[in-house]
Amino acid sequence: MMIEASSPAKAILFGEHSVVYGEPAIAVALDRRISIKVTQSSESRVDGGRLSMRRHRYVRWALGNLWDGPPLDIRTRSYIPSASGLGSSAALSCSVAAALRRLKGDNIIEHAAGDAFDIEYNVQGGASPTDTSCSSHGGGVLVDINKGEDHLWSLSKGERTWHVHDIEPPEMTIVVGYTRKPSVTPIQVKKVRGFYDRSGFARETVKEMGVLAMDALKAIKNGDIVRIGELMNKNHSLLSILGVSCRELQSLVDASSPHSYGSKLTGAGGGGSMIALTDEPDKVAESIKKRGGVPYIVNVSMVGTETHGSEMTIS
Ligand code: PMV
16 A cells, blocks of 8 residues: 655744734645655654654654554655745644545545644644644635634634634745744744733734734735735734844845835744745845845645545555
């Protein structure tokens, strides 16, 4: 038997960090993917090596908690640069979750999206389902604590339930600028938590980000690229107030703004990447390079997690 699964990268357009406090977030899938090939084996292996505690945390958790069949050999092939803020760990989690589900005879993407969220949540010690739901579904998603129209699925952890909705993004060219400085999600989430707990101003800022994300949803539905850009700029300012921007991110945001509708940090921040919405991607990429960043020109992808392979299932 052999199963192949692949999943796209993602970018959070609006609502990173505020989503942790129940505000809405919007993310889109991007046209770079991770693919995996899964075959039965005499012992569990990833890319030819034994499962490592450090290097294969996501696969290890998945095999240890979501799989009780025979050992599996997993080969990965990634076109998503890792630690770049493009969601490579979410795409890997989605692919592994979907492959394991398919081996058990379950092709329902909602189930794989739930498993992928469990993998990220447990390995990272907390997460919202934004990245994994976006990668599983493809296109665009709105993650909200309110259940609205175009509802796809709901996921819960502890007291909190997130409802994931389908949104149809307009055609967009995005330039991602990687700062070359890693972004460590749990550290940034903890930093914002401290500020949020002690400051009414931080709590107001988080609320404002929620209002802004709902304005952005309208702009996305209307295909109003100019407005989407304006709101990205505002979202970046609010994220800076929360303390998750940094010198490197600000430098790339400033460099890309003359040729962009809008630009902002994306994901947890403190390093990682920014995104610029533009119709002059080469100029933006050049400006990012001049400031020492690594540019990736990407488009929104409508294709979420896909699986192919033999239908012979293992239970
Ligand atoms: O950088 P990423 O893709 O791990 O983004 C994290 C987004 C946060 O809102 C900061 C956390 C979360 O789990 O939603």
